[in-house]
Amino acid sequence: MNVSAGRWRRFAVKLARHAAWVLPGARSPWADAMRRELDYLEDDAAALRWALGCVAASYKTRLASPLPTLPRMRGRVGRVAGWRHAATSGVLMLFIGFALLENAGGQTEPPRPVFKETTCDLPNVSPDIRPRLRCGTVSVPRDYDNPDAGHFKLAVVVIKSEQQPSWPEPVVYINGGPGSPLTVYAAYQARTPYAPRRDLILVDQRGTGRSEPNICPDLERKLLDANFAIGATVTEEGLDRRQAAYLACRDQAIGRGLDLRNFGTRVTVEDFERVRQAFRVERWNVYGESYGTTVAMTLVALYPDTVRSAVLDSIYPPDPVPLWSTIVSDARDAFFAHCARDKVCSTSFPDLAQTYRDTLARLDQNPLVVTLPPQMRQADDRVRITASLFEVGVSNLLYYPNAYPTLPRMIQSVHDGDAHGLESDLASQLTAAATQNLATHAAVECRDRPHFRAQLPVGASVLDRKQLYGVCGHWSEPGPQPLVPVGTPVPTLVLAGQFDPVARPASSRHVAQLIGASARFVEFPFIGHNVRRFSPCGARIAADFIDHPAQAPDTSCADRIAPIRFLPRIPDAPRDR
Amino acid sequence: MPRKPNNSRQTRALLAALLDRSQTWRHGYDLSKETGLRSGTLYPLLMRLSEQGLLESRWQETERPGLPPRHVYRLTASGRSLARDQELAAIAAERAGALA
Numbered sequence: 001m002n003v004s005a006g007r008w009r010r011f012a013v014k015l016a017r018h019a020a021w022v023l024p025g026a027r028s029p030w031a032d033a034m035r036r037e038l039d040y041l042e043d044d045a046a047a048l049r050w051a052l053g054c055v056a057a058s059y060k061t062r063l064a065s066p067l068p069t070l071p072r073m074r075g076r077v078g079r080v081a082g083w084r085h086a087a088t089s090g091v092l093m094l095f096i097g098f099a100l101l102e103n104a105g106g107q108t109e110p111p112r113p114v115f116k117e118t119t120c121d122l123p124n125v126s127p128d129i130r131p132r133l134r135c136g137t138v139s140v141p142r143d144y145d146n147p148d149a150g151h152f153k154l155a156v157v158v159i160k161s162e163q164q165p166s167w168p169e170p171v172v173y174i175n176g177g178p179g180s181p182l183t184v185y186a187a188y189q190a191r192t193p194y195a196p197r198r199d200l201i202l203v204d205q206r207g208t209g210r211s212e213p214n215i216c217p218d219l220e221r222k223l224l225d226a227n228f229a230i231g232a233t234v235t236e237e238g239l240d241r242r243q244a245a246y247l248a249c250r251d252q253a254i255g256r257g258l259d260l261r262n263f264g265t266r267v268t269v270e271d272f273e274r275v276r277q278a279f280r281v282e283r284w285n286v287y288g289e290s291y292g293t294t295v296a297m298t299l300v301a302l303y304p305d306t307v308r309s310a311v312l313d314s315i316y317p318p319d320p321v322p323l324w325s326t327i328v329s330d331a332r333d334a335f336f337a338h339c340a341r342d343k344v345c346s347t348s349f350p351d352l353a354q355t356y357r358d359t360l361a362r363l364d365q366n367p368l369v370v371t372l373p374p375q376m377r378q379a380d381d382r383v384r385i386t387a388s389l390f391e392v393g394v395s396n397l398l399y400y401p402n403a404y405p406t407l408p409r410m411i412q413s414v415h416d417g418d419a420h421g422l423e424s425d426l427a428s429q430l431t432a433a434a435t436q437n438l439a440t441h442a443a444v445e446c447r448d449r450p451h452f453r454a455q456l457p458v459g460a461s462v463l464d465r466k467q468l469y470g471v472c473g474h475w476s477e478p479g480p481q482p483l484v485p486v487g488t489p490v491p492t493l494v495l496a497g498q499f500d501p502v503a504r505p506a507s508s509r510h511v512a513q514l515i516g517a518s519a520r521f522v523e524f525p526f527i528g529h530n531v532r533r534f535s536p537c538g539a540r541i542a543a544d545f546i547d548h549p550a551q552a553p554d555t556s557c558a559d560r561i562a563p564i565r566f567l568p569r570i571p572d573a574p575r576d577r
Numbered sequence: 578m579p580r581k582p583n584n585s586r587q588t589r590a591l592l593a594a595l596l597d598r599s600q601t602w603r604h605g606y607d608l609s610k611e612t613g614l615r616s617g618t619l620y621p622l623l624m625r626l627s628e629q630g631l632l633e634s635r636w637q638e639t640e641r642p643g644l645p646p647r648h649v650y651r652l653t654a655s656g657r658s659l660a661r662d663q664e665l666a667a668i669a670a671e672r673a674g675a676l677a
């Protein structure tokens with residue numbers, strides 16, 4: 001019998017779970033006590049022996065207990081059936097356990113991933129948060145098909161729960177991008193817990209943040225500039241320049257010995273599984289946000305036994321996806337329709353949709369010019385607001401509910417020839433883009449998303465041209481695709497924002513239906529991308545769900561979210577007398 | 578004849594281990610290694626001693642990141658008293674054996 005180390009551990013965990021099930025309810029702390037000791041046993045064979053002992057202890061205790069029934073079984077029939085079931089399964093598991101134990105001696109166990117603790121060198125960490133942070137690395141195989149290919153170190157931060165003792169089964173937060181850093185924001189994450197009684201695990205996915213590898217250390221800025229140039233002017237020259245920057249990056253990466261096949265969601269999921277093993281976490285609660293939902297869904301599909309609950313916040317829809325411009329257009333139309341229904345907004349901006357279209361036409365003829373701070377590194381510190389850049393800017397603002405009250409006013413101002421309000425928006429968008437690992441973004445998306453190998457339709461929007469069409473065909477070969485956990489028993493909560501320009505509620509609802517009966521779907525009005533971050537109600541629902549995934553969460557607060565308080569049109573300046 | 582409670586060889590070994598460092602909180606695996614008792618024997622004993630008020634327990638935070646709190650144990654005042662009595666009895670029995 002060939003039993004891998006992982007299987008051994010999993011079997012021990014199952015035995016311990018069975019032991020907990022057998023113990024009378026009043027003794028459940030003892031069940032936890034026995035089970036948690038497993039987490040501290042380095043050796044799998046020792047863990048299995050321990051778990052077998054736990055089963056024996058539970059049966060001894062159960063037999064000595066005056067309580068006649070087993071959990072979840074009531075009545076005389078339940079007593080007979082319960083004991084028969086318990087005896088049968090207990091004996092069966094003991095038999096299997098001893099059979100496995102006999103094979104222990106001959107096994108060569110692969111090394112277990114470990115968390116190597118380092119000092120925490122993180123920004124904005126206040127003294128009250130510092131004691132709760134544990135920073136370190138987990139080494140993962142570069143190539144899961146080739147154990148000799150070496151390792152990448154992933155940066156990992158554990159945030160201990162503020163209330164101690166923390167509950168078992170931590171939360172692992174999987175952020176978006178792909179290509180966005182995470183651990184650098186640990187201080188923020190510590191202040192906004194997902195489930196306040198549980199530890200939180202943060203991982204910089206391979207190729208992002210402080211994790212290895214940095215695919216193109218010298219070319220990230222060029223990629224950013226090339227992408228920005230495409231936003232500013234949709235020309236073939238701009239697209240060629242962008243493609244050249246990506247291909248130079250690819251060549252640089254390959255020249256440094258990187259195999260671009262070692263990226264993609266399926267690889268990232270394997271990395272997360274190694275992190276779970278490093279912490280000896282039996283099951284964790286998975287919180288995926290934006291692209292992180294892609295990883296979370298694939299993780300649930302491949303490792304369902306390791307996931308206690310899953311929250312999918314703002315689902316990045318799986319392929320096949322429509323053109324991004326059509327998704328954004330749908331979100332923009334929903335926002336304009338809401339403005340038309342709102343008294344203040346419709347009074348000040350009677351036909352916002354038409355104003356927006358007129359603005360695009362005007363900018364197409366006469367771009368406006370705004371000045372950016374020098375640190376934005378734009379030529380002459382000036383940027384031409386073209387129709388394309390304006391379209392990109394508005395779609396970016398739809399991500400953020402705090403931009404909604406002023407968005408109609410901003411559109412009107414630009415329409416009227418005043419783009420000065422745009423500087424700060426553009427500066428913050430550029431700053432945000434500069435934090436991304438764009439090479440990792442391409443490395444993952446080009447493996448995951450076959451549609452980027454298709455031709456763009458003629459006349460495609462700037463939003464589509466900014467995507468990786470024309471890049472992926474040259475970047476790497478397609479990899480195994482991400483998965484949707486169709487029919488999974490893992491309790492799953494799906495959150496969607498009304499004006500989300502990436503994850504339209506209809507699309508998220510469709511994914512929830514694919515997942516099946518275990519999925520609960522909640523839509524939040526007046527919210528964009530990343531529900532939990534912008535909605536205290538969403539955060540509360542998610543936290544309740546994580547603590548009690550088997551129960552239907554109370555979602556009534558989603559019906560009481562305060563409407564957008566639109567700012568009215570700026571009155572025309574008084575004329576000089 | 579009814580068995581004398583808490584006088585089995587395993588219980589005495591456990592009480593002796595707990596008495597040895599009576600102010601230290603001990604966890605299950607540690608006690609198992611020291612006494613040679615397997616978890617299947619150890620935990621029913623711990624549960625029984627706890628229910629008799631001879632043992633106190635609590636959850637202890639761990640310094641190792643990502644790991645859950647651990648259940649730890651130490652003797653109560655009555656537990657220490659019983660353990661000492663048993664130790665004295667054992668010493669007396671040894672002496673009696675030596676004199677015989």
